[in-house]
Amino acid sequence: PIRGIAEKKFKFEKLIASAKSDTLRNKSFTVQMTSNPSWYAVQALPYLMEFPHECSEQTFNRLYANALAKHIADSDSKIRRVFDLWKGTDALLSNLEKNEQLKSVALLETPWVVQGKNETEAKHNIGILFDDNRLSAELKATYEKLKNMQLSDGAWPWFPGGYPDSYITLYIVTGFGRMKNLEINNVSFDIAIRALDHLDRWIDKTYRDILKDGHKNQNNLGTTIALYLYGRSFYLKDRAISPDSKEAVDYFLKQAEKYWLELDNRMSQGHLALALYRFGDKETPKKIMASIKERSQTSEELGMFWGETELSWWWYRAPIETQALMIEAFAEVTDDTKSVEDCKVWLLKQKQTQDWKTTKATSDAIYSLLCRGENLLASNALVEVTVGGNKIEPQKVEAGTGFYEKRYVASEVKPEFGDIIVKKTDAGVAWGGAHWQYMEDMSKVTPHEQNPLTLKKSVFVKRDTKSGPVIEPVGASVSVGDLLVIRIELRTDRDMEYVHMKDQRGSGLEPVNVLSQYKYQDGLRYYESTRDTASHFYIDYLPKGTYVFEYQLRVQHRGKYQNGMANIECMYAPEFNSHSESVPLNAEEVK
Numbered sequence: 159p160i161r162g163i164a165e166k167k168f169k170f171e172k173l174i175a176s177a178k179s180d181t182l183r184n185k186s187f188t189v190q191m192t193s194n195p196s197w198y199a200v201q202a203l204p205y206l207m208e209f210p211h212e213c214s215e216q217t218f219n220r221l222y223a224n225a226l227a228k229h230i231a232d233s234d235s236k237i238r239r240v241f242d243l244w245k246g247t248d249a250l251l252s253n254l255e256k257n258e259q260l261k262s263v264a265l266l267e268t269p270w271v272v273q274g275k276n277e278t279e280a281k282h283n284i285g286i287l288f289d290d291n292r293l294s295a296e297l298k299a300t301y302e303k304l305k306n307m308q309l310s311d312g313a314w315p316w317f318p319g320g321y322p323d324s325y326i327t328l329y330i331v332t333g334f335g336r337m338k339n340l341e342i343n344n345v346s347f348d349i350a351i352r353a354l355d356h357l358d359r360w361i362d363k364t365y366r367d368i369l370k371d372g373h374k375n376q377n378n379l380g381t382t383i384a385l386y387l388y389g390r391s392f393y394l395k396d397r398a399i400s401p402d403s404k405e406a407v408d409y410f411l412k413q414a415e416k417y418w419l420e421l422d423n424r425m426s427q428g429h430l431a432l433a434l435y436r437f438g439d440k441e442t443p444k445k446i447m448a449s450i451k452e453r454s455q456t457s458e459e460l461g462m463f464w465g466e467t468e469l470s471w472w473w474y475r476a477p478i479e480t481q482a483l484m485i486e487a488f489a490e491v492t493d494d495t496k497s498v499e500d501c502k503v504w505l506l507k508q509k510q511t512q513d514w515k516t517t518k519a520t521s522d523a524i525y526s527l528l529c530r531g532e533n534l535l536a537s538n539a540l541v542e543v544t545v546g547g548n549k550i551e552p553q554k555v556e557a558g559t560g561f562y563e564k565r566y567v568a569s570e571v572k573p574e575f576g577d578i579i580v581k582k583t584d585a586g587v588a589w590g591g592a593h594w595q596y597m598e599d600m601s602k603v604t605p606h607e608q609n610p611l612t613l614k615k616s617v618f619v620k621r622d623t624k625s626g627p628v629i630e631p632v633g634a635s636v637s638v639g640d641l642l643v644i645r646i647e648l649r650t651d652r653d654m655e656y657v658h659m660k661d662q663r664g665s666g667l668e669p670v671n672v673l674s675q676y677k678y679q680d681g682l683r684y685y686e687s688t689r690d691t692a693s694h695f696y697i698d699y700l701p702k703g704t705y706v707f708e709y710q711l712r713v714q715h716r717g718k719y720q721n722g723m724a725n726i727e728c729m730y731a732p733e734f735n736s737h738s739e740s741v742p743l744n745a746e747e748v749k
Contacts (some may be wrong), residue, residue: 159459159589160541160582161503170576172604173594177573183597184571189550190733191580191590193541193560196534198509199527200237200558201250202520203227203284214307214314214323218330221300221345222337223521224293229342230528231287234535238288243557250282297344304330305349312356324360325382327353328389335392340529351396358403361386365406374409377417381474383410384426387433394436415442424450424464425474428483435491443491450484451497460652461503461587477653478514481505482522489530498531503587510589511731512655512699534586541588542581546574560588591733600720600740607736611654614647615661615724615738620710635744638713642667646707646724646738653702656729659695662722666715666745669693680705692722716745 160166176182231237244250287293308314313322314330334350361383368378387410390399399407414430421427431446456462463481474480481501488497505523514520527534540560543550552562566575571594582588605613618629620641629643636642646661663669674687682705685696693709720740727735 159507159587160580161458161587162585163583165579165581168578168580168592170578170592170594171608172576172606174573174576176576176596179598179602181599181602184568185595185597186568186593187566187571187575187595188563188593189543189545189578189590190563190593191541191543191561191588193539193562193582193588194534194537194586195506195510195559195589196527196586197240197558198506199524200230200240200535201244201284202509202514203231203287203524213317214304214326215316215329217300217304217307218333219518221297221304222333222518224287224297224300225337225342225345226340226521226525227287228293228297228344229337229340230524231284233528234533236535240558241284241288245285247556249556249559249561250284294344301345301349308349308353312353314353322356324357327356328360328382328386331357332385332389332392335389336525338392340525347396351393354390354393354397355400357386357390358400358407361390361410362403362406365409377413377420379410379413379417379421381421381423381426384414384421384429384433385474387411387414387437388429391433391436411437411439415439418442418446419449423472423474423480424453424466425476425480425483428480428487431487431491447487447492447494450487451494456500460507462497462500463504476519478505478508478519479522481508482526485526485530495531502527502531502534506587508653511728511734512653532585537584537586539582539584541590542583543590544579544581545592546572546577589733593733600723601742603723603737603739605737605739609734609736610651611657611726611728611734611736612649613659613724613726613736613738615741616645616647617721617741617743618643618645632741632743635746636713637746637748638716639748640713640745641670642711642713644709644711644721648705648707648726650700650702654700654728654730654734655698657697657700657726658729659697659707659724659726660692661695661724662692662740663711664719664721664743666713666717666719666743667711667721668714670710670712713743713745716747718742718744 173187176184304314307318309322311322313324313327315321316323316326331350331353334345334347337345338347338350364383368374387407390407411434414434418427418430421430427446427450431443431450434446435443454462454464462484481504485498485501485505488494488501505527508514509523514523535558538560540552540555540562543564545564550562550564552564555562575594578592580590617632619632619636620627620629620643632642644661646659648659669688671686672688674685676683676685678684682700683698686709687694687696695707719742721743723740724738725735726737
């Protein structure tokens with residue numbers, strides 16, 4: 159990637175050195191550049207037709223996502239113009255369906271065909287956001303449905319006909335507050351304001367229970383309390399805290415001031431920073447944000463992020479929503495423009511290698527990217543790419559994203575193409591990739607390590623000893639009948655989705671396991687498929703970290719042959735790929 163006004167030089171060392179090989183044959187060289195990837199956020203604008211469940215929070219999520227998406231679509235006339243230009247082009251294809259020529263396996267060979275079709279369909283549904291009559295009617299119908307679900311005391315049940323649920327009510331009221339903060343005027347906030355009395359009574363009851371148990375001087379701060387203070391802070395001008403609940407609210411504000419560091423998640427700490435700031439405390443929120451910033455990591459490629467980010471079933475650990483809240487807090491509490499823009503980079507880089515999992519995550523991410531900080535959609539400037547001293551002149555440029563590519567056939571590829579210069583003339587982040595496809599004697603192929611994905615392949619011989627079975631690194635030779643253990647070490651520095659890994663198999667080897675099946679190990683779930691020439695691993699979600707795969711092969715035939723390379727790539731972004739070296743084998747008959 160390249161950020162801001164800058165010029166970067168890249169060296170494709172193996173391409174530069176390719177002239178030294180007399181067995182290498184070029185196939186193609188492709189350069190791709192996305193000048194303004196912020197438009198991928200627009201392509202993710204969610205339009206939600208129907209939910210399979212009729213519960214209150216999903217009904218609200220539909221209202222929230224559609225109202226927010228409509229607000230963003232209407233906020234800049236350029237969005238409508240660019241979408242019209244996207245119609246009938248590859249821009250509205252899922253990333254899984256793009257770049258087939260650069261991938262080692264076709265989408266139809268993977269378990270992700272349905273996901274690709276669903277994402278393509280979702281992108282085409284963006285057009286409905288510009289149909290004012292249809293969307294207005296559906297927003298009204300969803301609002302009325304939510305209004306009819308509301309109980310007489312202002313609370314919402316989880317499902318129609320159920321008991322009042324204070325958390326569901328708080329969730330919905332907070333969502334309305336965020337829309338209110340954005341000045342979205344295509345929905346009414348009356349039902350949210352009506353629910354405030356219920357929430358104020360709930361916080362007072364929580365406080366009275368603490369007094370009854372004699373725990374007033376202990377730390378009674380929790381994630382739901384933090385969410386209440388944050389959600390309630392949106393409505394201080396619409397309805398002040400009632401006198402009956404003021405003692406409770408003041409108590410928890412004091413608790414927040416004293417115990418904020420003991421809440422072990424950033425989302426809740428962000429909630430407290432924003433809530434305290436809006437309630438009038440200007441000092442504690444700055445301490446909270448300073449602490450959050452001190453715990454962050456920053457890199458040119460990934461922007462600002464936090465090491466503890468992980469997928470979890472707890473709502474307050476949702477990584478995308480948490481990052482969106484960090485942007486809101488840095489913008490409102492400290493007016494820290496640089497941190498806001500750095501946090502945006504991380505969100506965009508997540509979109510490069512995976513899709514945002516839920517409608518709420520998508521809505522929150524787009525809200526943070528497009529409605530906070532600099533206007534990322536304003537730029538039309540293309541990033542310049544020079545290959546081997548020759549500037550690429552784009553022939554076809556995708557509207558909005560500024561995506562273009564240049565392909566060179568085999569006869570045009572030269573070693574000097576390994577010298578690449580990228581020049582950006584405006585703010586924001588851009589990214590691209592150079593793809594070199596070639597044929598080479600497998601024994602001469604070295605591992606590709608200049609990538610966030612890296613592979614290391616090792617081959618061991620399994621032997622039975624008096625102390626039990628042991629594995630030893632493969633030596634000068636192996637014997638027919640030997641059992642080999644193939645070990646692949648995979649490292650990735652970021653979360654990725656739809657990752658395909660293929661491990662080639664030597665011609666004299668046969669797999670011990672021939673059944674294709676889902677497996678689960680070390681927190682990783684994947685589908686292993688054994689085929690004639692290779693074993694394939696399909697990983698739906700690959701969290702940042704290091705993973706080890708092992709499987710067994712039997713030596714069936716004597717001879718000298720290569721065991722083959724292991725290859726890996728992110729199907730969502732094929733520029734993230736890598737391969738190992740091949741291990742030579744000398745198989746002899748048993749003496």
